[in-house]
Amino acid sequence: MSTKKLDEAVRAYYREAELPLETLERWQRTRPPRTKRPFLVTAFAAGTLALAVLTVLVFDGPSPEQRLATEVWAHHRAAKPVDVRAANIEALGRRLVRLDFRLRSSRRLGDLRTHGGRYCSLKGQVAAQAILEDAAGRRHTLYATPSTPRFENIDAATVEMAEGGQVAVWREHGIIYALASGSSGKRE
Amino acid sequence: MPDARRLLQDGYRYALALTHHHRDAEDLVHDAWLSAQGRWRQPTRRYLYAAIRHRWVDRMRRRAREVLMDSVEPTSDPIPDIETPIDRLDLEAALSALRPREREALYLMTVEGWTARDVARLWETPRGTVLSLVHRAKTKLAKALTRGETYVDQEAR
Numbered sequence: 001m002s003t004k005k006l007d008e009a010v011r012a013y014y015r016e017a018e019l020p021l022e023t024l025e026r027w028q029r030t031r032p033p034r035t036k037r038p039f040l041v042t043a044f045a046a047g048t049l050a051l052a053v054l055t056v057l058v059f060d061g062p063s064p065e066q067r068l069a070t071e072v073w074a075h076h077r078a079a080k081p082v083d084v085r086a087a088n089i090e091a092l093g094r095r096l097v098r099l100d101f102r103l104r105s106s107r108r109l110g111d112l113r114t115h116g117g118r119y120c121s122l123k124g125q126v127a128a129q130a131i132l133e134d135a136a137g138r139r140h141t142l143y144a145t146p147s148t149p150r151f152e153n154i155d156a157a158t159v160e161m162a163e164g165g166q167v168a169v170w171r172e173h174g175i176i177y178a179l180a181s182g183s184s185g186k187r188e
Numbered sequence: 189m190p191d192a193r194r195l196l197q198d199g200y201r202y203a204l205a206l207t208h209h210h211r212d213a214e215d216l217v218h219d220a221w222l223s224a225q226g227r228w229r230q231p232t233r234r235y236l237y238a239a240i241r242h243r244w245v246d247r248m249r250r251r252a253r254e255v256l257m258d259s260v261e262p263t264s265d266p267i268p269d270i271e272t273p274i275d276r277l278d279l280e281a282a283l284s285a286l287r288p289r290e291r292e293a294l295y296l297m298t299v300e301g302w303t304a305r306d307v308a309r310l311w312e313t314p315r316g317t318v319l320s321l322v323h324r325a326k327t328k329l330a331k332a333l334t335r336g337e338t339y340v341d342q343e344a345r
Contacts, residue, residue, distance in 0.1 A: 003267055003326050006333075007298050009274040013283070014201045014299045016276075019214065024193050027221055 068122065068151070068178060069159035069167035075120060075129065076141040076165075076180035082116030082131050089130060089142075092117045096128055101146040103128050104173045112140055122178070123150045132179075143178040151176045192230055196221060198300070199236045205295030206244045208284050216240050216247075241310075248288075267323070268330045282332035290325035293318055 062070070086092035093103025096119060112132040120129035120143060127145035134140060145151070156170040165182035196217065203213035203220075220239035224231030231239075283291060289311075296302040296310075297318075304322070308315040 002269065003330070005270050005274065006267075006326055006330055009276075009279055010283075010294060010298045010329075013276060013279050014205065014295060017201055017204050017210070018197055019200045019217075023214070024196055027196065027218060028192060030222070 063157075064151075064153040065155060065157040065169050066159055068154060068169055068176075069157075069161065069180075071122060072141075072143050072167050072169075072178040072180050073161045073165065075143065076167075077183070079139075079141075080118065080129075083118035085116040086114055086130075088114050089144075092128065092130055098126070099128055100126060101175065103144055104175065106170070106172050106175075106177050108168070108170060108172070108177070108179070109142065111135065112142075121145075122176070125150060138181070141180045143180075144175050147171055147174050147176045195230070195233060195236060198233070199240055201299065202237055202292075202295060203240050203244070205291045205299075206241070206288055208286075208288075208291060212247075216243050219243050265324075265327050267327050268334045270330055270333055272334075274333055278333055279329070282329045285332065286325050286328060290321050290328070293321045294325045297322055 084092060084095040086095055089103060089105035089109070092114060093099060096103065096117065098119065109132070112134055115131045115133060117128055117130040120127045122143055122145045125145050125148060127143050130142040130144070132140040132142055147154075151171075154169060154171065154176055158166055158168045160166050161180075161183070163183040165180065168177075168179045168181075170177050199217040199220065200213055203216040204210065207213045207216065217236075217240055220236055220243055221231075223239050224236055286294070293307050296307050297304065304315045304318040307318045311318070
């Protein structure tokens with residue numbers, strides 16, 4: 001019993017079965033359908049872009065007052081000690097001789113008592129930093145710098161900060177004032 | 189890419205052994221080829237065959253056809269010798285009467301040169317089952333070709 005003839009016939013049968021050349025060429029040219037992963041990546045990228053555009057359109061980023069308040073708040077939280085003691089703002093101005101503007105008090109400071117101050121900078125511009133205290137013993141920090149073109153977009157505003165603090169910004173006597181209150185970590 | 193073409197042709201023949209239908213075989217190997225290309229620039233033979241087989245099994249299950257035989261009764265029938273030339277159309281008719289798994293085993297061992305152990309590993313069945321299947325397939329073919337009769341198996345496709 002030999003199956004050699006049968007085996008050869010079976011081999012010949014299958015080896016004669018061929019895909020047409022044009023079919024092979026078409027398949028080799030055909031790219032596989034995109035998998036789900038690139039689709040998800042594309043969808044994620046499109047979603048992120050849409051969210052970014054929406055954010056810009058709706059929120060338009062932080063305002064000039066918010067950006068200034070953020071810088072002021074960082075100084076306030078640092079709670080650096082006074083370099084110069086003074087009983088009021090004008091006296092502090094006279095002690096901080098390197099200031100290139102005349103430091104004046106503001107009506108908005110009310111009855112806050114002045115302890116002293118130091119040099120500081122806002123937006124890369126020399127500023128005066130005054131340490132104030134209210135009747136309850138809470139510490140406030142006042143920043144004052146000339147109202148130069150760097151601050152031309154600043155309007156009067158009160159910006160709420162983290163931990164219940166706030167920064168009030170206003171313009172008076174040709175000076176930009178920023179008063180930070182709350183959460184200074186010292187004398188609170 | 190001649191290697192790819194050869195692989196596709198072999199994949200097509202394997203699919204033909206499973207389906208015994210040219211159009212179905214072409215669909216199977218095309219689907220498997222696209223799937224394999226998503227993974228590799230050129231798939232391996234092992235991967236392509238596995239992809240073809242998985243797709244074929246899925247399709248048969250969807251058609252609610254029993255394609256896997258859990259047990260194969262050993263047969264001791266001798267395989268008749270074939271004296272006359274084998275006509276291709278007669279062989280095609282005889283192959284169509286085989287069970288898909290018989291054709292698959294016959295193809296892999298006779299045409300591709302696999303051993304019974306290779307097929308058994310692929311199917312995760314005992315080697316003896318594979319040998320019995322191939323023996324039975326050849327017996328059916330030989331009987332059909334020598335007597336001009338086609339063994340009709342109700343479970344065949």
